[in-house]
Amino acid sequence: MARLSGKIAIVTGAASGIGKAAVDLFRAEGATVAGADVSEGADHLVDAGREGDVKALVERVAGEHGGLDIFFANAGISGGWATIAEQSEQDWAEILRVNLIGPFLAIKYAAPLISQRGGGSIVCTASVAGLRSGAGGAAYSASKAGVINLVQTAAQQLAGSGVRVNAICPGLIETGMTRPMYDMARERGQEARIGELNPLRRGGEPEEIAKAALFLASDESSYVNGAALAVDGGLSSSHPTTRRFDIRML
Secondary structure: OOOOOOOEEEEEOOOOHHHHHHHHHHHHOOOEEEEEEOOEOEOEEOOOOOHHHHHHHHHHHHHHHOOOOEEEEOOOOOOOOOOHHHOOHHHHHHHHHHHHHHHHHHHHHHHHHHHHOOOEEEEEEOOHHHOOOOOOOHHHHHHHHHHHHHHHHHHHHOOOOOEEEEEEEEOOEOOOOOHHHHHHHHHOOOHHHOOOOOOOOOOEOHHHHHHHHHHHHOHHHOOOOOOEEEEOOOHHHOOOOOOOOOHHHO
16 A cells, blocks of 8 residues: 555655655655755755755745645754864854754745645654763754754644644664764674664664654654654663663563
């Protein structure tokens, strides 16, 4: 069954990783998808944190295809692991511009058109780093916490419009952003330790996040709104602990 049959969707950050996996999956499920990215490899070259770019993208896609049903605001940057003392105002401004202003612009310009089609879904990529500290740098974590609050606020402000707004909070996923970490672990022979802090004891794949985005984009999640869905192998289910439980003791 094509779960997005007849739907028109935009996905940002579509050139690689989670965005590319989502484009492929959404198309396989019947949607007409416009992939956008600041890098080559997507349908449209767009800076997701620039208002003019996002406005033009939404208007173009809706004009060419007769409307818009889904916007997956996935584009983001990490900013590295520099401490607060090591980061500059410019570092913070750029990370917030892409990671937080980007989803704000997606909601601002996509929501009216989605509402005109009778309702639909906006999905924003947040992170487990936005739930609590320890999973990213300060600016990155703050930007993703902002995304979580943004979808909650937007869901309320769009009450009665038929537009649902939700966030996905991925854990450790192998993407272009995290590849240096994965490569370093492999070079040291420590690949087996990737994801060891979550109960599933592994990292995630972009396709696993894309499947969560598909659920939130589809009518199957018709009563899910203003939510932040953690897809992290269980990492965020606990505070950090050094204690190891023996399953035989349970």
